[in-house]
Amino acid sequence: MNKTSSIKELYPPGDFTIWIVIYVELITFGLMFVGYAFSRRADIALFNNSQLLLNQTAGFIDTLILITSSYFIVKAVNSVKNARGEMIQSANILASKWLLAAILFGVIFLVNKLLEFSAIFSQGIGLSTNTFFMFYLLLTMFHFMHVALGTVVLLNIRQRTKRDGYSADDSRGIETGGVYWHLVDLLWIVLFVLVYIIR
């Protein structure tokens, strides 16, 4: 009984509201993915030919970057989650380092994406070029905004590790940010496979 209630308190991690955000995000991206799939079915050749113009290597590197940064977040959360008493300060110092690594990887992702966009635009491709590129640009730009927001969230969380810090009794904030970052990561994995790879 006791165990059940403590598990209930631990899961889902993070604030309740972030889970509402996550479901809404999943529905929104889900609708776009379904829209992509149906549009692709209507003109497979166009989608396949257009897909060849994408830089799959850059996309793959992006995927590795995000997955790695998610790992850093896990390390950051774990380091403060069991911190009590005297451990709290050192745990927060460690967490802030892991967070910095995650933020740096987030920034690298953003820069990488900007380079990719500029390469695409320099070829004269835009939202109106064809249905494939409309979806590609809408999905990747929308996701880009999420990574940018996530990076700002992580920066805020890192600031807090430097002030009062997180501890075993108060780790909700960092978990909330972490869960959001994992969502951004998850969305990218689906997006990458769907738009860059599947033929």
Place this chain on the structure above:
Amino acid sequence: MKYSSQMVAKPYFIFALMLLAGEILFGLTMSIQYIYGDFAFPAIPFNVLRMVHVNLLIVLLLFGFMGSTYYLIPEEAERELWSPLLAKITFWVFLIAGVATILGYLLVPYAELAKLTMNDLWPTMGREFLEQPTITKIGIVFVVLSYLLNVTMTVLKGRKTTISIILLTGLFGLAFFFLFAFYVPDNLVMDKFFWWFVVHLWVEATWELILGALLAFVLVKLTGVDREHIDKWLYLIIAMTLIAGLAGTGHHFFFMGAPGYWLWIGSIASAAEPIPFFLMILFAYNMIKNRRIQDDNKMALTWAKGTAVVGFLGAGVWGFLHTLAPINYYTHGTQLTAAHGHLAFFGAYVMIIFTMISYAMPILRGRPHGNSAKAQKVERASFWLMVIGMIGLTLALTVAGVMQIEMQRIPDSAHAMVFMEVQAKITPVYIVRSLFGVMTLLGLLTYFYSFFVKDDKKVA
């Protein structure tokens, strides 16, 4: 009432209610014209009635928002209003400008009004909702600026709460987006873009912030739930509102000469627009369930719940019905749009003003615990009359819309019936619509009557 300057809200509330009566009367007259085409013609032709009907709506909501703000801000900021005198002057200036403009619509042909007000110097007239002469628009800017100054100064000098900051953000947005009313490009497509920047970004973005803040304020007061809890909900709701609402502007760019990608952006973003309204229902019911105080003003809570539910139905469900591009291809500009418009404006905005009035008016009239049980009973009757009246009216318009789509939009041009023929076929439904309109008017009259119900002698 904690601060005497909150009293300036009273005339705003009263005038907003008077305008609402006018709004319903003009609407009813128009609904009769749908049945008897030349009813009241040539005294008030349909196009004039329609213009007055939609303009009154905007003005009454602005009066309602202003009254609500003047009541709310001193209490949130924990200090008197920066300048009660300015609020009173603003009231009279806005009232006179508003009444003069409506009289202008009614008494002078529109082209004549344009000439009289020298529209050719800076042409801004002729767009739906924004028909006001340029001079009136400039007047509105001054009124809104003085109102914003008053409210902002009060907040800056006093306590800053999430509710007041979100309300202010909504009000600044309202003021900013109105500026697009002054720009009328020659290119029709561009013209539509800028027109929607006012209309959509008011109704489906900034006003929703105002709505959220007002609802949160009433819930804080009536339920006694921790602010921290209410603030979190409020942030969530407004974040979703802004994201879905801003991108959702795209649902107005269907089939009007804008690029095709708007079909996707508009459809997907606006499919998410009902979510904040649904959250508002969860918010209101959750707060009421966890309330820590039992306020005697039961009706204010009823209105708050009603706003969340009817707002979700009108803006969320009825909006979603025709927001996806492939459906909108057939439904664009039919009576289905009118159905959505009526229930959304009523549920989300008119009802939040009723919520504020029902909460604040008894206090402003020296009844800190709400109206007497008897008066609240009358008010409850008026609540149901208006809500059922508006839902009935909306259902009738929905049936009318579906008939119109079936006869006029779906068949190819060789088989489709023309607009006026279709309207004649829909007449029986329009009669039902008018009857529900009468019910709504009776509801409003009952509401007015509740103000005059004498206090119970026996105090519970």
